[in-house]
Amino acid sequence: MQPLLSMTGVEKAFNGATALAGASLEILPGEVHALIGQNGAGKSTLIKILTGVYRRDAGQVLFRGAPARIAGPREAQEAGIATIYQELNLVPLRSVTENMIMGYEPKRLGVFIDWREAHRRAREILMRFGIDIDVRAPLGSYSTAIQQLVAIARAVSLDARLVIMDEPTSSLDASEIEVLFGVVRGLRAAGVSVLYVSHFLDELFAICDRVTTMRDGRTVDCRPIAGATKLDLIGAMLGRDTAEIAADGMTEFGGGAARQGEILLRAEGVATGPRLSRLDLTLHRGEIVGLGGLLGSGRTEAARALFGEDPVTAGAIRLKDAPSAPATPAQAIARGIGFLSEDRKAEGIVPGMSVRENLTLALLPRLARNGQVDRARERALVQRFIDALGIKTADMEQPIRELSGGNQQKVLLARWLAIEPEVLILDEPTRGVDVGAKREIQAIIRDFVGQGHGVVLISSEFEELVEGADRIVVLNEGRTVTELANPGITEDRLVRALAHDRRVTA
């Protein structure tokens, strides 16, 4: 069968830094093809070359058997390549219809948009995906899942032959993922190819046919997914031997071994509102306590309560010997609690500032002498953290937005570590970072508690909780329902506890 797309020997450098050095990719018609690799492996660059956002330095791109001349997103669309970006490429303020037909509006007299026809068309296309919504309402009034499906529907309605999906499930819940998978299978059945980029390996096994692995700007592996194992894929991504990984375990945490020391933080019957009605949690020195729960179980609310962000309406939080809880985040920080928010972009980094400035943002008052920041001390401290955490940056003055997600996260971790807290609350610390950085971040966390501090860890990845936490406090509908202790927690036990199954709690 002639491939739909064939990219060979693609090279690309940015200001002398090599991003791609001989990348290749071949996609067959009607195939769901996975593209994996660590952050910085070159996946995004390769996709952007394919969609005309970047121009390649060398290499050949054949689409439908002919050399592809794609100079921009518009040409890509017209050639039949549609991209669903991770950051949705739609306009939430505008109606569903507009988002679907923009650029291809049905018209009367060649000028005036025929809204009746536009709405009808939008509704009809969505119906084919099993979505029945008011297409006149603003897109932003619907869930992320619906928005994502609208993006896909737009792509398909433009006669796409290849649909590129970049981390399509990162903000979907389980049932929404099923709907998405249904759509992907529908595309495959209709002969449309899908290039599927994802960090979640389990998903690939569920819907992909073949998988291409990239590492350091090169394509290192391409194989049918049937017959491959998760370890094979991780091994290819990291360039490590599979046996070695299996011996190590998948995460770097190694939970369960910690001794229980003095109590650092204790919450008893804490409530802050309808979404958190009874939190019971104890954190000792040298301990990682996981907060387990499904979306909406009150995990994030629990973290906000501990950090003094939401006023406590019932119950009590005790920090070490002090009888009272911090009432504001500023007090919490002053008393040695740090909180790494799950929303790195919105609440964490200041994109235009350098690594140094981001790292010392919360620390400036302490670095100041007579109201002036002591530059030498600041630089020494930043360099110490860059070395200690292995932050990959050209130098400390590089803008943080140019770093990969994993390295941004390390800078944020360093920001908190630098104020020398006793308790760190980490909300999804490894979300959206690649496998390698994830292991390093987990090692940093374990090292931190090893110094006699405590960590409250929120993660929607069961694996991370099960292997990483010494104990897991399980939340359900805003209440602590049970507590599991390592060693001995398995994903299966955790899942049953999440479902609030009596057999476990008894």
Place this chain on the structure above:
Amino acid sequence: MNADALDLRRYVAHSPQSAAVWLALAALVGFGLLRYENFGSAYNLTSFLNYNSMFIVISVGMCFVILTGGIDLSVGSVAAFTSVVAAYLSPYGIQVALPGAVLTGVGFGALNAFSIIVLRIPPFIATLAAMLAAKGGALVISGAQTISVDWTSNFTRMGMESAWNLLPWSIVIVAAVVLVLWIVIERTSLGRTVLAIGGSEDASVLMGLKVARAKAFVYMLSGGCAGIAGVILASGFGAGQPLEGIGWELSAIASVVVGGTLLTGGLGSVPATVAGALLLGLVFNILNFENGRGTISISAYWQMVIRGGFLFAVILFQARVTARRPGAGRPG
């Protein structure tokens, strides 16, 4: 215009801010009609509309710019500049002076568009520079004098005479412009692109929309609208006014915002902007009537303070209404 706009309930549900401005406008008109004898007279109506037509046309141009997420600070100065141009061209009649002034305004807009799109200067800075340049330019070409128009040509008819003995020409022309622009925003790809850019410029580029073209359009449109205002100014006052137009850009921005258009772009409406401009003008009008009754005497300075307070109240009211709208926030 489209089915959405005709369906009143839908309109209110989706744009409560716009509904608020219409309500406030109706309330103020009702108040004026009940309290002042001559408020509803033909004379008051035409003079009110005639004077405010300048602000309406500038506000509508500004509305397009703001819908893309931009801003145009140069409109006041450009109106002053074009009023001088119009005065110089007045001997050749309105048929020359109007296109001449509008083209001059479009020229300033093209300059803004070039700085913003090609040179990538932020709109605030680019149009601030154009504002200073146009202000200085107006003083240069006029020798810092008001330039008297030619009263023997048909030029002054635009600002002083009525079309079909009904409404001043200025109002007729501005109404036509408003109508066309309303159609553009509701029914054309260009208009929808303008809205999409304000909603998310990155997404618009990725959707393959002609973003640069639409942005160039809005700045040239805004300049052209300022040109029309300049002609109305010159013909209404019988002279090109190089020193006028100070603060007009801020009035226009206020009208757009009062009309419920998001300052960040992507959401807004042409008719509501007109209502916003009328509302702000009406506050002055009513204060004048109040002074006329002799019961109180409020100086022009205090009028400005009161107008500011009123603007604040309307914005506050809008914010309250919007906050209560279900589904207004981004879904988590």
